[in-house]
Amino acid sequence: MTTELLPTGAGDPKASIARAVAPRKSRSRYALVVLAFLLPSAVPLALFVLGPMVAAAVVSLTEWNLIRPAVFVGFDNYAQLLSDPETGAIFLHTLFYIVGYLPLVYVGGLALALALNSRLKGRSFWRGIYFLPVVTSWIVVALIWRWLLNPSTGVVNTVLAWVGIDGPGWWTDPAWAMPSIILASAWKDLGFVMVILLAGLQAINPDLVDAARVDGAGWWRRLVSLTLPLLSPSTFFVLVISLINGFQVFDQVYAMTGGGPAGSSQVVVMQIYDLTFRYGAAGEASALSWMLFVVVLAVTVTQIIGQRRWVTYG
């Protein structure tokens, strides 16, 4: 390892001369300096990210309840997960979450970003209000919304009753549990998406928009043919982050519904948690973790490859 840590300075003649005449002692000293700067981060990342990542792959090939010794079972856990209809259901619930959540935060965030991008008084104040839920923890967000959407004494159903609507059972109703989670999540992340899109909008040259206006392009036309294409790098970023986070949705599900009622809002990570700590099936949980990782990786890579078709870097 140490012999690799040479100062390279490729292409710089002075550096290579210096290296050629540098005594061995100073070279190993340089290696020590590099190690001193790198080890504080390399050790935790190796021990607590990369190591466990590999370990998860090994565990996924065993049957193990965390107490008795693990038994090697090959790819049985994967086979079992793939043949179990419940696996399809939890991925479907996760997908339902993403499909419901993404348009809400994107369209909402875009509308706010467009509105805030105009010359508005007290812009940072309004931006601050929209951003507040972003700094609130998922658990608190889930608790607040569980209360707002309480079927009997919650404020949402109370207000709906005023106008003669009999509100749904929200998180107590299998059909409404996931929409409740989606609503809470969109409220939390709207400000995040707004800030990213706003930064993207502010990077757009206003002369371009003015030119389009002079050419007689209306508001909608300018938005669709000019602003949105120029905003595509920010949109791309929102999409990548939202999908990665969406597949890993957990905190708000845990605190709002616990995956219920009747498993109607059970998502992938909730299932990983339950398999490990409720059913003592660490092997199966690890296999599911790896399946999730592969899916997220595949989706992300597909997006990165696909971006060429629609993302324009100005």
Added chain:
Amino acid sequence: MHSVIVVGAIVMFFPFVWTIVTSITPGAGLTLTPSLIPSDPSLDAYARLFAERPFLRTILNSLGLAVVTTLVQLFTSATAAYAFSRLPFRGRGAVFAIYLATMMIPLQVLIVPLFVELKAFGLINTYLGALLPTFATAFGIFLLRQAVNQVPRELDEAATLDGAGHFRIFALVILPNIRPALATLSVFAFMGSWNSFLWPLVVLRKPELQTLPVALAGLQGQYTTAWDIVMAGSVVSILPMLAIYIFAQRYVVQGVANSGIK
């Protein structure tokens, strides 16, 4: 346009108002919907929160973990950023790529082996066990490397001529010049720790070791929930982040905005 912003802001802010109103309405939730202006406001729920459970300890747990996480992350991120920006070595690009790749790995995937690993070290139900996996993040390293890259190299060279080595350049030239990025990272590291849920839930199983989000999630009853107490706990949990946010809004918003542009 303007009215959209204002109406939207009221809708967005309302849940916070309702949280506060509920927390000062005794008996809220069981059969009672609070009214927007409570007829008989009381801080009873806050008093019970601290009297009936080790809530002060819970707050101190969260605070301690967040402060240590933040300090350690500043150290590990800044040193790594210096190495990746200023110390050329063979294989540096590959090492940096591996660092970045760890950003793609969700904590959820690691939860089983991490739990087993820390159990083997005897660190379940210890603060150290809760802290260790948070010590280095690819996000922090990436953020600070961008900042170090923007510090003019002439400053290093001048210091080198004055006889300064890498450690002195790092401490006396680089660190003072990346203060805004350090501030941004501090806010994000603190927020990440303060709000984190899954790992503290898994590793800190004893009630007296619990952090705020875990304790709050546990406040919900199985059949009935005393919503005034839960909302009081939520208010207590939001306040410190709110203070930091108001104080450092510039860094938070800039941090998010930059992540989208790069």
